[in-house]
Amino acid sequence: MGRLIVIEGLDGAGKRTLADGLTAELAARGHSVARTAFPRYADDIHAELVGEALRGRHGDLGESVHGVAVLNALDRRAAAEPLRADLRSYDIVLLDRYVASNAAYGAARLHQDAHGDFVAWVRELEIERFALPRPDLQILLRVPVDVAARRAEHRERTEVDRGRDNFESDSALQQRCGEVYAQLAAENWWSPWVVVDGADRVDFADLVDEHVMAPGR
Numbered sequence: 479m480g481r482l483i484v485i486e487g488l489d490g491a492g493k494r495t496l497a498d499g500l501t502a503e504l505a506a507r508g509h510s511v512a513r514t515a516f517p518r519y520a521d522d523i524h525a526e527l528v529g530e531a532l533r534g535r536h537g538d539l540g541e542s543v544h545g546v547a548v549l550n551a552l553d554r555r556a557a558a559e560p561l562r563a564d565l566r567s568y569d570i571v572l573l574d575r576y577v578a579s580n581a582a583y584g585a586a587r588l589h590q591d592a593h594g595d596f597v598a599w600v601r602e603l604e605i606e607r608f609a610l611p612r613p614d615l616q617i618l619l620r621v622p623v624d625v626a627a628r629r630a631e632h633r634e635r636t637e638v639d640r641g642r643d644n645f646e647s648d649s650a651l652q653q654r655c656g657e658v659y660a661q662l663a664a665e666n667w668w669s670p671w672v673v674v675d676g677a678d679r680v681d682f683a684d685l686v687d688e689h690v691m692a693p694g695r
């Protein structure tokens with residue numbers, strides 16, 4: 479069985495860049511890697527609807543914390559079998575966002591912390607009811623909110639179709655979200671976590687040695 483590794487963090491933190499770096503490092507060592515990024519906007523109707531709702535479409539859907547979270551959860555439920563198949567075929571299955579994104583963003587939107595009703599509801603829905611594959615490791619890529627915002631702005635200027643959505647434009651939300659993520663990581667919510675400082679360059683080789691492929695992880 480392959481190892482399920484999840485990257486979590488704020489919008490613009492550099493998750494995709496980290497995923498690219500880890501993939502290159504793992505491939506150079508001869509490991510096969512399958513990647514998925516949630517929401518799967520291009521591959522799943524629930525994710526497509528989430529992307530539209532967070533840009534103001536579908537009436538008040540985007541304002542509904544539970545509505546958005548259910549759509550994201552259904553995207554992952556539809557991905558569960560393909561993920562299990564990838565875990566049978568690849569050494570590493572690397573995810574850019576997973577269940578903890580729903581927990582952190584929803585709790586932050588509701589001004590709750592990691593011990594509130596919302597995080598418990600996400601656990602009940604996605605972990606217990608949908609029985610999604612459990613990560614071997616969740617990596618929190620921690621960066622200050624202003625750094626993440628600058629990176630998201632840079633990406634908006636330099637990449638086509640990467641305009642910021644309603645969550646990405648809300649710095650107070652990002653701040654609260656960072657706090658919930660820190661609690662989830664400190665408690666090893668659902669799986670072991672490691673917190674990586676993403677403010678500077680990440681040492682991919684070190685991260686692979688110490689955590690991603692570390693024995694006992």
Ligand SMILES: Nc1ncnc2c1ncn2[C@@H]1O[C@H](COP(=O)(O)OP(=O)(O)OP(=O)(O)O)[C@@H](O)[C@H]1O
Nearest residue numbers: 488489490491492493494495629630632633678679
């Ligand atoms: N360590 C870094 N130092 C400087 N710039 C970075 C770093 N990591 C990423 N960036 C830049 O920041 C921008 C956002 O990075 P990236 O797309 O990897 O973030 P993300 O967390 O995947 O974003 P989102 O969650 O919003 O999709 C990109 O323009 C990227 O080149």
Ligand SMILES: Cc1cn([C@H]2C[C@H](O)[C@@H](COP(=O)(O)O)O2)c(=O)[nH]c1=O
Nearest residue numbers: 489516517550575579580583584645646
């Ligand atoms: C997977 C997932 C994501 N979110 C939030 C996080 C972001 O602000 C947006 C969209 O994600 P992207 O990485 O910018 O494309 O949605 C969420 O609340 N719940 C989730 O499960």
